[in-house]
Amino acid sequence: MNSNIPFEVTAAVRFLREGILQTLLIVVGVAVGVSVIVFMSALINSLQSNLMARVLSGQAQIVLSPPKQSARPMLQLGPNSVVRVVQTRVQQQTSIDQWIKLRTILSQMPEINAVSPMASGAALITRGSATRSISLLGIDPDNYYRIVNIPADMVEGTSRISGQDALIGKDLAEDIGLRTGDKLHVSNASGTNRTLTISGIFDLGNKGANLRNVIVTLNTAQGLVDLVGGVSSIDVNLNDAYAADAVADRIVSAHAVKADSWIKTNAQFFTAMNAQTISMTTIRLSVALSVALGIASVLVVSVVQRTKEIGILRAMGASQGQVLRLFLVQGGIVGLLGSIGGVLLARLMLVFWVLLARNPDGTNFFAIDITPAIYAWTAVLATAAGILAAAVPAINAARLDPVVAIRG
Amino acid sequence: MADQVLNLKDIRKAYNIDTEVETEILHGIDLNLNKGEFCALIGPSGSGKSTLLNIIGLLDRPTSGTLAIEGRDTGALNDTELTKLRGQRIGFVFQYHHLIAAFTALENVMMPMLVQRGFADAAMQQRAEYLLAQVGLTKWQNNSSQNMSGGQQQRVAIARALAVNPALVLADEPTGNLDTKSAETAFDLMREVNTTNGTTFLIVTHNMSLAKRCDRTIEVIDGAIHGAV
Numbered sequence: 243m244n245s246n247i248p249f250e251v252t253a254a255v256r257f258l259r260e261g262i263l264q265t266l267l268i269v270v271g272v273a274v275g276v277s278v279i280v281f282m283s284a285l286i287n288s289l290q291s292n293l294m295a296r297v298l299s300g301q302a303q304i305v306l307s308p309p310k311q312s313a314r315p316m317l318q319l320g321p322n323s324v325v326r327v328v329q330t331r332v333q334q335q336t337s338i339d340q341w342i343k344l345r346t347i348l349s350q351m352p353e354i355n356a357v358s359p360m361a362s363g364a365a366l367i368t369r370g371s372a373t374r375s376i377s378l379l380g381i382d383p384d385n386y387y388r389i390v391n392i393p394a395d396m397v398e399g400t401s402r403i404s405g406q407d408a409l410i411g412k413d414l415a416e417d418i419g420l421r422t423g424d425k426l427h428v429s430n431a432s433g434t435n436r437t438l439t440i441s442g443i444f445d446l447g448n449k450g451a452n453l454r455n456v457i458v459t460l461n462t463a464q465g466l467v468d469l470v471g472g473v474s475s476i477d478v479n480l481n482d483a484y485a486a487d488a489v490a491d492r493i494v495s496a497h498a499v500k501a502d503s504w505i506k507t508n509a510q511f512f513t514a515m516n517a518q519t520i521s522m523t524t525i526r527l528s529v530a531l532s533v534a535l536g537i538a539s540v541l542v543v544s545v546v547q548r549t550k551e552i553g554i555l556r557a558m559g560a561s562q563g564q565v566l567r568l569f570l571v572q573g574g575i576v577g578l579l580g581s582i583g584g585v586l587l588a589r590l591m592l593v594f595w596v597l598l599a600r601n602p603d604g605t606n607f608f609a610i611d612i613t614p615a616i617y618a619w620t621a622v623l624a625t626a627a628g629i630l631a632a633a634v635p636a637i638n639a640a641r642l643d644p645v646v647a648i649r650g
Numbered sequence: 651m652a653d654q655v656l657n658l659k660d661i662r663k664a665y666n667i668d669t670e671v672e673t674e675i676l677h678g679i680d681l682n683l684n685k686g687e688f689c690a691l692i693g694p695s696g697s698g699k700s701t702l703l704n705i706i707g708l709l710d711r712p713t714s715g716t717l718a719i720e721g722r723d724t725g726a727l728n729d730t731e732l733t734k735l736r737g738q739r740i741g742f743v744f745q746y747h748h749l750i751a752a753f754t755a756l757e758n759v760m761m762p763m764l765v766q767r768g769f770a771d772a773a774m775q776q777r778a779e780y781l782l783a784q785v786g787l788t789k790w791q792n793n794s795s796q797n798m799s800g801g802q803q804q805r806v807a808i809a810r811a812l813a814v815n816p817a818l819v820l821a822d823e824p825t826g827n828l829d830t831k832s833a834e835t836a837f838d839l840m841r842e843v844n845t846t847n848g849t850t851f852l853i854v855t856h857n858m859s860l861a862k863r864c865d866r867t868i869e870v871i872d873g874a875i876h877g878a879v
């Protein structure tokens with residue numbers, strides 16, 4: 243007997259080993275349950291973070307724009323009657339008021355990690371007789387690329403732009419037959435013209451965006467969308483994407499801007515994710531419960547089987563606490579062994595998943611990872627669940643009257 | 651008093667107290683055991699011998715009366731204190747050996763020391779080896795109790811009862827389940843420990859020839875001690 247291991251642990255191991263078949267069955271049962279939980283958790287977590295990353299990589303977490311000019315009633319005749327005279331506004335681009343100052347303030351907020359002003363608007367491009375209406379995005383590359391990773395989406399040329407450079411989408415390039423190095427003629431409704439040079443072609447993974455978006459420098463865009471010196475929006479990214487709502491509210495309350503957080507603009511996406519998380523949690527809890535009940539029922543039987551031995555131990559001076567712990571430890575060991583088996587099984591399931599679940603082109607959907615943290619948590623939780631499940635049988639064992647127990 | 655290991659005064663035990671079927675099993679037992687005594691407890695089946703032994707062994711509590719072990723009154727002790735006192739001062743030998751099959755013979759002998767200390771140590775193992783040698787089972791020390799004969803198992807149980815060097819060993823029909831030769835061996839072993847160590851024994855037995863070889867015979871009939879003490 244090892245002198246560093248407490249009596250309860252030694253005895254628990256011996257008892258489990260003596261009933262090896264019973265022990266193996268329940269450990270396998272626990273392992274199957276744990277593997278389902280681990281595999282499903284890993285799958286859903288990866289799926290969700292993958293979707294999240296896709297959503298986040300293509301858009302800013304907060305978009306600031308000029309406040310809405312609301313139409314106001316001009317005359318109020320009495321408490322219940324209003325003459326609604328709506329003033330029609332000239333269709334005209336407005337800039338965010340004092341945007342340079344606002345950008346400086348935002349850049350200094352510790353929770354914000356990127357601030358990118360943008361001047362955007364509609365324009366036309368022409369090539370020969372072909373004309374296409376496009377969306378011109380005037381950006382400051384260094385800042386904008388920290389929010390939307392255009393360099394990673396380049397299929398041709400370079401994402402570095404300056405002066406009269408432009409980046410166009412893959413589909414637009416195919417549509418009107420343009421390549422890197424070609425000239426691009428851009429004009430707007432008020433008759434301003436520019437000739438730009440295509441320095442690269444991107445693929446945003448979305449045909450609409452690839453057809454419509456043309457990325458140019460802030461300066462170029464300002465001239466083409468009637469926003470000289472102004473910006474139509476400011477993109478903001480945070481250290482914690484989930485703080486977007488709160489930060490957006492704070493910005494709105496302090497500055498004359500409208501702020502849309504990605505959480506609001508992607509509400510449906512979040513609803514779907516939450517539904518998924520809830521159903522996942524339900525499944526996880528039911529599996530965990532049935533695993534715990536399995537451990538408990540095996541130990542209840544074991545206490546009955548060992549009644550006489552419990553009596554002997556008590557006669558030899560074992561305390562109620564020692565008997566209690568002897569059975570709690572058995573529950574914990576079963577939980578621990580089951581979790582180890584479960585994680586191994588989950589790994590196996592993962593190997594199959596990677597083999598089976600592939601995109602049409604043979605690449606994997608997305609990477610699933612069982613992190614060391616998941617291993618550790620699984621072991622800790624399964625052990626705790628085993629101990630908890632053992633509580634009722636262990637209390638029964640500790641409460642056995644030694645006289646009755648010895649009689650058997 | 652100082653040399654008395656056990657003092658029982660007016661011990662009563664009743665079951666189903668305050669119900670219509672209340673039955674008193676022990677009707678006021680007075681009994682003293684001196685240090686080093688080797689006593690037989692005899693009496694017909696159902697007379698209350700096991701009940702008395704369980705009370706003396708602090709496994710059960712009397713309904714009334716006082717019980718002192720080595721001069722220490724046990725009436726005021728709580729369950730934890732009773733368990734501790736039992737583990738340190740009392741050894742048990744049961745009729746059906748009652749070894750724990752998941753442990754080897756040696757580990758079974760270590761068990762009373764192990765539950766007391768919580769951890770195994772070398773001294774415990776040496777003591778258990780010494781005791782197993784005394785009962786002639788050194789060769790069997792690493793066997794599980796399942797692979798031993800009834801007589802061998804009972805010798806292991808005797809060694810186990812002596813592990814903590816108790817003041818009092820209580821044996822409930824220790825030879826009742828053994829053949830004559832094994833019964834002799836087991837009895838002789840206990841007698842030998844008694845003479846060499848001065849350990850006090852109280853042995854329930856139906857075997858009159860063995861009872862006659864004890865220092866004293868106490869007879870229980872219908873829950874009361876019969877004849878002279």
Ligand SMILES: Nc1ncnc2c1ncn2[C@@H]1O[C@H](COP(=O)(O)OP(=O)(O)O)[C@@H](O)[C@H]1O
Pocket residue numbers: 665666675693694695696697698699700701702
């Ligand atoms: N838990 C109990 N409830 C009621 N009666 C009991 C209980 N335990 C023992 N008895 C009764 O006490 C009497 C004495 O039993 P016991 O001490 O085992 O006798 P012995 O060991 O002398 O054969 C018996 O009649 C038995 O039926």
Ligand SMILES: [Mg+2]
Pocket residue numbers: 699700701822
């Ligand atoms: Mg009896």
